[in-house]
Amino acid sequence: MEEILKITGLTKRYKNYTAVDDLNISVKKGEVYGFLGQNGAGKTTTIHMLLGLIQPTSGSIELFGQFVTGGRALAFGRVGSIIEMPGSYPNLTAVENLDIHRRLMGMGNKECIEESLAQVGLLENRNKKVKSFSLGMKQRLGIARALLHHPELLILDEPTNALDPSGIKEVRHLIMELASKRNISVLVSSHILSEIQQIATKIGIIHNGKLVQEIDQQSLQMKNRHCVEFKVSNERKAAMLLEQRLTISDYSVPSPGVIRIFEHLSEASLINKTFVQHDIDVLEMIMVRETLEDYFLNLTGGNWGA
Ligand SMILES: Nc1ncnc2c1ncn2[C@@H]1O[C@H](COP(=O)(O)OP(=O)(O)OP(=O)(O)O)[C@@H](O)[C@H]1O
Ligand SMILES: [Mg+2]
Known part of the structure; x- marks a missing residue:
């Protein structure tokens, strides 16, 4: 073009x-x-x-x-x-x-x-x-x-x-x-x-x-993406495990201790097990929707809705 x-x-x-x-x-x-x-x-x-x-x-x-x-x-x-x-x-x-x-x-x-x-x-x-x-x-x-x-x-x-x-x-x-x-x-x-x-x-x-x-x-168009959100004791280690053990690369860390995973959602329990087996405390695991606005906030830490 x-x-x-x-x-x-x-x-x-x-x-x-x-x-x-x-x-x-x-x-x-x-x-x-x-x-x-x-x-x-x-x-x-x-x-x-x-x-x-x-x-x-x-x-x-x-x-x-x-x-x-x-x-x-x-x-x-x-x-x-x-x-x-x-x-x-x-x-x-x-x-x-x-x-x-x-x-x-x-x-x-x-x-x-x-x-x-x-x-x-x-x-x-x-x-x-x-x-x-x-x-x-x-x-x-x-x-x-x-x-x-x-x-x-x-x-x-x-x-x-x-x-x-x-x-x-x-x-x-x-x-x-x-x-x-x-x-x-x-x-x-x-x-x-x-x-x-x-x-x-x-x-x-x-x-x-x-x-x-x-x-x-x-x-x-991704506006509302489903994901599974984990609250974990060590998000860096969790991210490393996702990439190296589970070959999951579509994830984000919207805030410290929180990791959102956008692929292999049906395998959430396997992900959970892998975290625990590697000494990561899983404090919470929930299914959420991430909006585009969340995504931007994550990038800039600003307020885009005003
Ligand atoms: N002539 C100037 N001298 C010094 N600083 C300037 C000058 N013009 C702009 N700036 C600074 O550059 C930055 C960017 O300003 P700019 O006006 O491009 O922002 P903007 O994204 O258009 O913001 P807004 O949404 O408020 O219009 C601001 O911090 C502003 O104070
Ligand atoms: Mg302006």
């Missing part, structure tokens, strides 16, 4: 503070890449570098196969973006707002205005003043503005921030529709797992400026 965006070793340092640390990401055509991270993780800093708004300390960015690190490049013309809540003129209509932007961008053809309003479902409201719009509609207008020049890649920094549940749903549907029907690739950041999980085909988790994990569609 064609690579639309490739980030290699991207780093941004402010004095002694590293906001983005050796980031490697690739977004392929048609993908909706969810860029997930808590407040301060480095999402906006990364996106600003992608759009050429700030200079990286080191590393490179390729858009549509062209290196763009260093500012001006034709490839930026193939990207549309919104950074947090885009502002518009409240006393002007949707069409008038987009027309200002069209002229600023030096685009001659006015057809793009109605086209992009249609794409975001605002055609019927095109002649209404923006002050009468809901937050969700304003955000969709922001996306319409980003779509005016027919970009192939859309970069959205927290597009659902400050929206209520119905606004969030509107924007979520819109992103999915743009990707599936218009074949636009999307990089969308968020700090809320449940939102990104519903739209992304791939999720990259950024934590303290580092990409700690990438999760593909298959793993995203």
